[in-house]
Amino acid sequence: MNKSSVRDKGRKTSKQKSQPKGTKDFDPVESETKIRRPIHHYSINETVSTSDSYNDDSDHETRALLHRYKYYSRLTPHTNGILQMPDHIVPSNYLITILVPLNGKQNSVITIFALWNTMMGTSLLSMPWAIKQAGFACGICMLIGMAGLMLYTSYRILKSLDGIEMGEGQVLEFSDVCRHYFGKWSELVAVVCSLLTLLGGAIVYWILMSNFLFHVVSFLYYQVHPAPHSTPFGNSSNFSDAVCPHMVKPDNATSSHSTFSKVWDEQMTVPFFLVLMLLPLLNFKSPTFFTKFNALGTISVAYLVSFVSVKASNWGINLDFNTEDINLPSYTSQFDMTFPALTGIAALAYFVQNCVLSICRNQKHPENNVRDLSIAYILVASTYIFVGVLFYSAFPLTKVCIQDNLLNNIATTDVMAFVARIGLFFQMSTVFPLLMYVFRVQFMHTLFGSVWPSWKHVLLLNLVLIGICILFAVFLPHIGKIIGFVGAFCGLAYAIALPCMVYLKSCYLEGTLSWPKIVIHSFLIVIGIANFIGQFLILGHTT
Template structure:
């Protein structure tokens, strides 16, 4: 027999029929159904027991003679009783399988006489002789009792989930991947990329496993909540702090990139309409800024100072970041960044364009590797790539939220693995192809590959404009999340749960501080490769190497399944993260 509450809901979801012409039809026929009690009558039933005694049930029995032996009296009785809303107040009918009569229950509903119209209910049962069972009719009820349906959870299929992870993980590391491979060596760079991707995938799986065991269904549990439940408040604070560091690092890198793209785009327009054409510059498509810097340092020469008013006003490391900050300040003070979420699809377009850009350039250059055996050797600066990759594959602080919306939860592991595979392929495609085909010395590769191209290169111009517009829409979203995290943590630390409320004064003050920090880095440390590897190594130590493994050990200990071997394995991964961070301080860019 089905669960009673489910059957009650089935009763109430039927269709009402009040016409007299339908009373003669069998209840379970295609043209008739029963009416149900009103909202008041159902909740006032216990208060109206005396009225029920005045209107008892009258029963008649009508069971078809054919195939009568295939029916079980007990099944008829139970199937009928499962439909009764007020079981204790009704008289259970006695079904005689050998009496060819129609069973009709007339219930004169006199509940709640003062406020509700009295309806007469008829319930009849017709046997299903073909199957040898009795089916229950559908009942309708539209006044709100038990017809409430929990809103369907907004979920996505596996394909959407996979590309959501892919699109979210892709970031500014794409522009610096070739630079990282150049610091590690071609083949060691491939191996390091795959190993870090596998390690990040493993720790993401650990977080999902811990959440399945200790997360609360129906609640938006994040990594910080798991840390508080399993490790204590200190772990929650640590997780929140380094989540803020990741967002702040992203804002700084995006400010540097936007300043670069804006500077070169405006400079291109200025050269087209104002400057005289320079045939020598137009013939140079690939640049090596590193050699120019080394030449100036070795010969003690100074770069030519700007000679025009435009060059003085439009300087990459002074005026451009400040002008950009003034523009961004206006869009950062919105109460909600909903408008900017409409441009999320630009991320996918930008990544695809960048892949096409690299493929076209590589096709024109051809393979430019003179000594393949030398590319097998690992370079002493390989840790720069591992530090950068710790941020490149960083999605740990939101992976639980993304996978929670996956429609098929049993496929979480598979979908996450496929997504990480796509991310790894994208990084390797751009990094290896650009590195192997770059026509100049590999040491010339910049941490922003667009710096290796002239400002007049057509494909580069389009890429810079597209990425600048994309980052201009992403920057407010990152800043909004950063603002919410900062206010929430202040509320948590000082127990002042009104501080996080939106006021323009607080928001403007925070945005001023944020933009000042970003401008300082854009002016004095505009090296996105260095920023990415330090941010990745630091935040990766906490979110990639530490918290997932410590949470897993705490979960195993709680279940009394933590063994020495398992503990040593998780501590080994934590040790790798520590070495990854310490090694960053011994690398000179």
Template sequence: MRDLIRNYRNIISRKSESDSEAESQPLMASISSSNSFGTVLESCIFNPESDLSESDFDKNSRKSTTLPIYTGMTRKFSKRSLKFSSPFSGSEKYSSSNTFNSCQDFSSSIGIYSATNDSSLDCKDFKDPYRSFEEPTTEGKSTTQSSLVTIFSIWNTTMGSSLLAMSWGFEKTGLFSGIFINIAVAALCLYTCYILLNVSEKHGVLGQSHEVCDLCKELLGKWAEILAKIFSVVVLIGADIVYWILMSNFLYNSVLFFYDFINSKASSDANMTVLCPKEAIWDLKNVTNLNLDIEKSPFEQYWNLHSTVPIFLAVVMFPMLNFKSPTFFTKFNSLGTVSVGYIIFFVAVKSYSFGINLPNWDQEIYLKSTFSALSGMLSLSYFIHNIIISIMRSNKNQQNNKRDLSIAFGLITFTYLFLGVTFYIAFPLAKSCIEDNILNNFPKNDNLTIIARILLLFQLFTVFPLLSFMLRNDIFANIRMISKGTNYGNFSYKKVIFINCIVLFVCICFACFLPRIGTLIRYTGAASGLVYIFMLPSLLKMASLKKEGNLTTLRTIFYTLIISIGVLNLFSQFFISV
């Protein structure tokens, strides 16, 4: 759930340096990149048709600048002066005198990679792009991050809603098979991240934000760039839907708890320590079949999880989605790390209290027919490919990129395995009762569960407007790219309201008719994973090898096999019922 957006404020506020310094702390990690998600931004130029008015940026910064393009050689990542903060380090400022200012601001956790209007970042300040990484700025401070910060930035970014569904994925696969699939998918995602970094180092254009979309355009053609941008937006839309379902769930249960508490009403599950919602649904169907009337209070009639609550939530959220610059929400960014830490603590405490409850160890060896549910979900759990280039670019010691990336993926894998395996082994009821949101397995009056729901609800309240802000910016940018010379992609409040209405309508429909985050995560992960994890890295690598004259038949077969795994992973989602 993520520490969804880190260091996002300068991009969305685009204020003066003094104003920007008044805000601090990173945002909660995320899955999206403005560049990777289709945002088309020009170096050192603010598009006047963006979400900002003319007064929000310095007109003098909008200059046409031709940057030198170096070809025919292998290049290391160029030093960039980035404002990048995380829970483990303070913010670092831009320096106009720094070597090779990128004229761009990167927000790693949602991966926002955008031009900035800071006057200190004028492209005229570009100097020799081959100066050393180790050279400090005029202030004597390094503008890059240590390996430790980079490792935890990657870990923080990947932690998301799949944390709550990991045990559910193990139930669909089997314990030992789930462990194997988890490690295998992690290794494959790590390898394809290596590929993207390697290709970016060889073929990235100096002075430009060479992300996956840019590499696709350069090496594969326009079709690959468009494909990457489409599926990046798919990830953003999928995240919005999943978060809306979770917000509706947390809001419903939180309000219901306080309603029962105020009215001194005992909950039906008050004496239970763990629940099996599937059995409750089955009992309700049996009661309905017996034509027994169930009386509901007026409150219960108007406060229904799958009908009224998503609509009430939309009434509250809609005004916040129309802010021109949602800078206010970035002030609560530290909740991402707190939320992940609390989920780990929650699972550890509950599992310890339950003890080991796995009577049939021998049955856990076998692979279940629904195993692809876990592989699809893991494709999103390890999804960081659209912003990995930008994150690793800020690493102080570029020679340690592979090592740091490997350590980060090892830490991510351990976290997922700890949460999934621990809760799965300790769950005291039938394993089929495990929900894709494990908080649903606990009663409303459970103290730890109450804290978890309220904390996650507040976090998502601050994250959802930012995700929606990025989604509409990506849509505007892509429209401007497609319809050059027209005004279709220009900002206007009517267009913003129209887009937000469509987004909320889609989210409400899913929350009412398909409120299953496990299903949504596995489909979104399998689709986006096919493009970003399996296909594009393999095609980029083959194109790079072909350009160098090193593409052999064996290598072609190997990378084609990786693509085939992604295709099978996606299509298998349509042939299982979970």
């Protein structure tokens, strides 16, 4: 049986122009492009039996279309597209549809909001505790200072592409820039820091989800079986909604409450119940379904800001800079030696260096990227300072009681807290699979060269990661310390050291390197090192 082949080389149609050289690809904004694929078929001039041909070739309509395709293709050489077969005549099953990246289409408002939404996270819950560790005045100053430092290094990452002549697809992320200047080792450092950030986020999410699930179920239980004198977190103030976990005694009022407390324990049982809910969600090949819930993050932040504002209006301001009695609710420390707890948390709270290029590359007017980045950092710092300072200032009990999760200072039976917890739990349960997916993709691709080696590899990795999360939720459920260590390490390596080193190397290659530049950027790296060492020095001293 003779075969013929009809080929239409490389002709494609698109609603958009191709991306100009020198711009980055893989933008989220894409258009459809159709490329004609080679068509192999048996000779249509011969009668063929059903057993020797494809089903499509035996179809009269398909045979007619192949005749037309062959006719048009012979009218003109493949290098000349004037008389080639029109696109509307080519059978749809002979076209391959691909997505082609477009030039930036987002305006400044979208860029600022995307940066703000990326940086706002679980660190918001720890801001009052962080200010308590640093002191009132010191905490505000350091939140502003860390915002300025992280803004500068993010700016350096944005500008790191200026000295690189890019072809399409050559440079995608900052890790590629590091490889360009320093080789493979710097790219590996960037990847490891990215993986640690994702793992730290997953651990914090597991601890918080266990906490929220515990309180949500406890709220429902105590609505049906009210405790006569106490709740799981009790209350030791004149305000029915404010609690101090350090002062709470176990609830032994009745045997039913005692049994419930044993079965439903925040550290010993709830983290394991969480496995039943989340493990099935972690083995999907695509996270598309979970990306539909990204807007919940913004809603959660807005509700938390409103929640803190309402509580503060009910409690009033409880600050006294003159008293020295730490047991008074109004006692306010201006400075404490445990301030590295705040700088560690702030390093992760302001961490956007690993995706700043991805977000800003879609800007319609790239010349505004620096301005938009600055506005985003101002808004993020303002949000963190507002929530942290307001809750710290208004908290009606002694400041020592403030927890690294501000919702732990609100009674389990408080309705507004219940709404916050159930909303945050649902939001985090949709984000957690995304974190695990991104971790899996980076880890598997680095180790095996494939994002899905097999379902066994994926399942084993998920079980290991969940095991790590459970260990922390059971034995070290302190998100403030975890965020501090992860933020300090990743802030040192990825957010401070690598951007400064890349800038100094580019200046050296351009012949513009000077001693002031070396001194200033070396000092920034020293700050990052000191922040990381400080996390070890304050172990056992934070409350």
